[in-house]
Amino acid sequence: MSDASFLLLDGLTLAYGKTTAVEGLNLSIRRGELVALLGPSGCGKTTTMRAIAGLMPVKSGRIVLDGRDITRTPANRREVGLVFQSYALFPHLTVFENVAFGLRLKGMSGKPLEDRVLTAIASVGLSPFANRKTPELSGGQQQRVALARSMVMEPKVLMLDEPLSNLDARLRLEMRTELQRVQKESGVTMIFVTHDQIEALALADRIVVMRNGAIEQIGTPEDIYNRPESAFVADFVGFENIFALKDGQLVTPGGTAPIADAPADAAALAWRPRAVALGNGPFSGVVRSSSFAGSAREYLLDTPLGPIKAEADAAHPAHDLGDTVSFGLPAATAATLRRFG
Amino acid sequence: MMQKILAPLTLALVMLFLIGPFAIIVAASFSAGDTLAFPPQGFSLKWIAKVFTVESFRQSFAMSLFLAIGGTIAALILGIPASYAMARYRLPGAETVRFMVSLPIIVPGIIVGLALLRYFVIPIGLSITLALFLAHTALILPYAVRVVSASLANLRSDMEEAAVLLGASRLGAFFSVVLPNIRGGILSAFILGFVTSFNQVPVSLFLSGPGVRTLPIDMLGYMEIVFDPSVAALSSLLAFLSIGIVFLAERFLGFSRYV
Numbered sequence: 001m002s003d004a005s006f007l008l009l010d011g012l013t014l015a016y017g018k019t020t021a022v023e024g025l026n027l028s029i030r031r032g033e034l035v036a037l038l039g040p041s042g043c044g045k046t047t048t049m050r051a052i053a054g055l056m057p058v059k060s061g062r063i064v065l066d067g068r069d070i071t072r073t074p075a076n077r078r079e080v081g082l083v084f085q086s087y088a089l090f091p092h093l094t095v096f097e098n099v100a101f102g103l104r105l106k107g108m109s110g111k112p113l114e115d116r117v118l119t120a121i122a123s124v125g126l127s128p129f130a131n132r133k134t135p136e137l138s139g140g141q142q143q144r145v146a147l148a149r150s151m152v153m154e155p156k157v158l159m160l161d162e163p164l165s166n167l168d169a170r171l172r173l174e175m176r177t178e179l180q181r182v183q184k185e186s187g188v189t190m191i192f193v194t195h196d197q198i199e200a201l202a203l204a205d206r207i208v209v210m211r212n213g214a215i216e217q218i219g220t221p222e223d224i225y226n227r228p229e230s231a232f233v234a235d236f237v238g239f240e241n242i243f244a245l246k247d248g249q250l251v252t253p254g255g256t257a258p259i260a261d262a263p264a265d266a267a268a269l270a271w272r273p274r275a276v277a278l279g280n281g282p283f284s285g286v287v288r289s290s291s292f293a294g295s296a297r298e299y300l301l302d303t304p305l306g307p308i309k310a311e312a313d314a315a316h317p318a319h320d321l322g323d324t325v326s327f328g329l330p331a332a333t334a335a336t337l338r339r340f341g
Numbered sequence: 342m343m344q345k346i347l348a349p350l351t352l353a354l355v356m357l358f359l360i361g362p363f364a365i366i367v368a369a370s371f372s373a374g375d376t377l378a379f380p381p382q383g384f385s386l387k388w389i390a391k392v393f394t395v396e397s398f399r400q401s402f403a404m405s406l407f408l409a410i411g412g413t414i415a416a417l418i419l420g421i422p423a424s425y426a427m428a429r430y431r432l433p434g435a436e437t438v439r440f441m442v443s444l445p446i447i448v449p450g451i452i453v454g455l456a457l458l459r460y461f462v463i464p465i466g467l468s469i470t471l472a473l474f475l476a477h478t479a480l481i482l483p484y485a486v487r488v489v490s491a492s493l494a495n496l497r498s499d500m501e502e503a504a505v506l507l508g509a510s511r512l513g514a515f516f517s518v519v520l521p522n523i524r525g526g527i528l529s530a531f532i533l534g535f536v537t538s539f540n541q542v543p544v545s546l547f548l549s550g551p552g553v554r555t556l557p558i559d560m561l562g563y564m565e566i567v568f569d570p571s572v573a574a575l576s577s578l579l580a581f582l583s584i585g586i587v588f589l590a591e592r593f594l595g596f597s598r599y600v
Contacts, residue, residue: 088503102507
C-alpha cells in the first residue's frame with residue numbers, strides 16, 4: 001500500500017448489459033486527495049463512481065483501496081461513503097436516526113453512539129435539528145445530513161454525486177466551503193462527480209475529465225483550465241474558437257489560413273473569446289451579435305474562418321451590428337492542443 | 342336560468358339513487374314491525390339486538406372475519422415481494438405476471454367459484470375452509486399488488502443503496518428502509534383487501550358448505566327462510582363498520598391516494 005495510489009482503478013471496464021459504459025480506465029488517487037470526475041452526461045463518470053461504491057458490477061479490471069482488492073467486495077463491506085445527488089435520506093427517520101443508521105448496524109448503542117452521532121450532526125451545523133424528520137429540512141440542510149451520515153462512518157473514500165447542482169447560488173458557495181473544510185479536517189479522500197467545470201475548478205485538487213467512458217485528461221485545475229490537451233477539453237473549459245493546424249496553417253471552413261509562429265508540435269490551436277485580438281490583426285469579420293456582460297462585451301463575428309467569438313473590455317466603444325472589424329489570432333495567446341477532437 | 346335548477350336537481354336525483362337504498366335499509370332496521378318493510382312501522386332497537394343473538398350470524402361473522410384478515414395477510418405476504426420485484430428489477434415476463442395477478446378481478450366470481458369447486462374441492466377433497474381461504478387470498482392479491490406497487494413507485498431506489506453503503510444487507514435495507522416507507526400503502530391494501538373479502542358473494546356462494554358459511558351467504562340463506570328486519574339491521578351495522586374503517590383510514594393515511 002502506498003499513499004500515492006490509495007485508490008487504484010486498474011483497467012476498469014463497466015457495462016450495462018451489452019453497452020459498454022467505461023472501458024479500460026486507469027486512475028490512481030492519493031490518500032487525502034480531492035478529485036473531481038468531470039464530463040458531460042453519459043461520459044461514464046457516475047458509472048465509475050457507482051463501481052467504486054460497489055453498486056455497479058465490474059466487467060473486467062480491478063479496484064484496489066488501501067492495499068486491498070475490493071473489486072468483488074459487496075458494497076456494504078467496502079468502507080466507502082456516497083452522498084447521492086438526491087441525498088437519499090430515510091424520510092421516516094429523524095436527523096439523529098439517519099446519522100445513527102450505520103453505527104447501529106455496526107452494533108453501537110447507548111452513550112457512545114449518541115456522542116458520535118451528535119458530534120457528527122454538530123460538525124455540519126445541524127444540532128438544533130437533530131430530532132426533526134428529514135423531509136422538514138431544506139435542500140441544503142438535507143445535504144448536510146447526508147454528508148454527516150456518510151462521514152460518521154469514517155469511510156476510506158467519500159464520494160459525492162453532483163454535490164452542488166441542486167443548490168441555489170448562495171448555498172452552493174457555502175457548501176463548497178463546507179466540503180473543503182470537512183475534507184481538510186478529516187483528511188478523507190474525496191471524489192466528486194460533476195458536469196460543471198466551474199465546480200470542479202473551484203473545489204478539486206485534481207480533475208479527471210472523462211469522455212465516452214474513457215479519461216480524456218487528468219490535471220490540476222490550472223492544467224485543465226489553461227493547458228487543455230484536446231479540443232474536447234478546450235471546448236469544455238471555455239475555449240470557443242478552435243482550429244486544427246496543418247503545415248503551420250489553420251484549417252477553417254473557408255479554407256486554410258496562415259498563422260505566424262505556429263508551434264510545430266500542435267494538432268490544433270484554441271482561443272478563448274478574450275484571447276482574440278479585436279481591432280488588430282490580419283483577419284476581418286462582420287458583427288452578427290453583441291451582448292453586454294458587465295465588465296466585457298461579447299461579440300459573435302461572421303468571418304471567412306467561420307463564426308468567431310470575441311470579447312472586448314466594456315470600456316472600449318461598442319461595435320454595432322453589421323460593422324466590419326479586424327481581428328487577429330495571435331499564436332502566443334492560444335492554447336496548444338495535442339489532439340483535435 | 343334552466344341550468345341553475347337542472348344541475349342541482351340532477352345532483353339530488355343521483356345522490357338519492359346512490360344513498361336511497363342504503364337509507365331505506367337503515368330506516369328498516371329500526372322498525373318495530375315483524376317484516377322487512379318501508380316505511381318502517383314504529384321505532385325500536387329490537388332487531389339490532391336480535392342480530393347479536395342469532396348463533397349462525399355469530400359463526401359466519403367469525404368465518405368472514407377470519408377470511409378477510411387471514412386472506413389479506415396472505416395476499417400481502419405474496420403481494421409485497423412480488424410488487425417489489427416488479428418495481429425494482431427488469432424481470433422477463435413481468436407484464437405477464439402483472440396481468441395474471443390481476444385476473445381474479447377480471448374473471449367473474451361465479452367462474453372462479455365454480456372452477457374451484459369442480460376442480461379443487463370435489464376431486465382432491467380440499468376442505469371448505471381451506472378452499473375459501475385460498476379463493477379469498479387470490480381475490481385480494483390483485484388489490485394488494487396494485488396498491489403496494491403504487492406506493493413503491495414513489496420510493497426511490499437510491500435510499501436502499503444508501504442503506505447498503507452504510508452497512509445494511511439488501512434484505513436488511515428492505516426491512517429497515519423500504520417497508521417503513523410503504524407502510525401507508527400496505528395499510529391501505531389491507532383495508533381494501535379486508536373490505537373486498539368481507540363483501541365477497543359469488544365465490545363464497547359456490548364454496549360454502551354445511552356449517553361453513555361467510556356472513557353475506559348466511560344472510561342470503563337467512564332471508565330465504567325468515568323475512569324479518571334483522572337482516573336489515575345487520576346490513577346497517579356492517580355498512581357503518583365499513584364506513585368507519587374507511588373514514589379512519591382516510592383521516593390518518595390519506596387512503597384515497599392509493600386507490
